[in-house]
Amino acid sequence: MKYTYLFAMSFIFLLLSGCMYPQSERSENQIPNEEQLAIVQQAVETYREEEGGLVPIQTKDSDTHIFEKYLIDFKQMLEKGYLSEIPGNSFEQGGVYQYTIVDPEENLLVRLIDLQxxxxxxxxxxxxxxxRQEHTYPAYGEKITDQLYTVDYEKLGLEKxxxxxxxxxxxxxxxIMDLNGxxxxxxxxxLNQALEENDHNYKxxxxxxxxxxxxxxxxxxxxxxxxxxxxxAVFMEEE
Structure with missing residues (x-):
């Protein structure tokens, strides 16, 4: 049976100091919360209905990865009264999740990016x-497809x-990495687990x-x- 949740990249971490999140790392901020997701989902839908089809998203470059392209702008939602508070498990509140919108023009699904x-x-x-500072090429490992490779972890000084x-x-x-590193x-x-466990019409x-x-x-x-x-599941080859 296919479960549809009312749930919900991403911020590149700005800190290299070991402080991963902006506030405390309380355990309640580190898990997905169905109630919080449902509240944000409803608020985003209401926002679109009342704002002439607009959705509360942060501005991103056109070539941003599809699942990171429509991050929710909680500031807009707070200022306009669509939310009374930002979800506690969001990055903005010290949590490990970024809230994002999938397909803002159609299904308007709210989902989570795991910032871990x-x-x-x-x-x-x-x-x-x-x-790269010492070589003119990325640390390629074994070839997966014409465009994708494993990472040669030994060249990077990793144990595995x-x-x-x-x-x-x-x-x-x-x-894994692509030709540009x-x-x-x-x-x-x-994906193979999902194909096996869920009914679908994908071809x-x-x-x-x-x-x-x-x-x-x-x-x-x-x-x-x-x-x-x-x-x-196989990688989709570029044409």
Whole structure:
């Protein structure tokens, strides 16, 4: 059965000092809260209805990753009275989640970006930057597709391949890179699990990342497009 939640990248962390979040790291700020998500979802829908189709989002560059492109602007919502307070688990309040809107023109789903994955990506990026200062190429590992590679963790001085903790399954997901050295998370494990556990109509050529969005409170941040082939999640090849 497909569960639809009324839930909800992302801020690049501005601090390299070890202070990951702007306020306290209370445990209640570190977990998704269904009630908070539902309140924000309703508030965003009301905002669009009463503001002539506009949605309360922060301004981002046009080439921003699709799941990070429409971050909710809580300041607007507070000033106009659509919310009485900012969710306690949001980044703005010291939590580990960024609230984002998926498809603001159609479904207007509110979802969460897990900023703990952002910190893990950032830590690898710091090592990559050091490597680039000494070499003219990124620390490529094994080839995955024509555009994607694993990270050569030994070149970065790491003891093992870098991973992030999945907000969907809590599994350790690999960090991969493209030809330009940009880092991504490989969500193959989560997507294959979602394909198996949920009814869907996705076919080869469709972007199946939305299967995760439809069935959880999160979005797959730092992801590449995936499709389905022979029942399995595969990276969508660039044409």
């Amino acid at each position: 994955t952002t910190e893990q990506i950032r830590s690898v990026n710091v090592r990559l930057d050091v490597f 391949a870098p991973t992030v903790k999945s907000p969907f399954s809590q599994a350790d997901l690999p960090i 940009n880092l991504y998370i490989d969500y193959s494990y989560d 080869e050529g469709d972007d199946i990342r939305y299967l995760l969005v439809e069935n959880s409170p999160f979005v797959p941040a730092y992801s590449q497009p995936y499709t389905v082939k022979d029942g399995q």
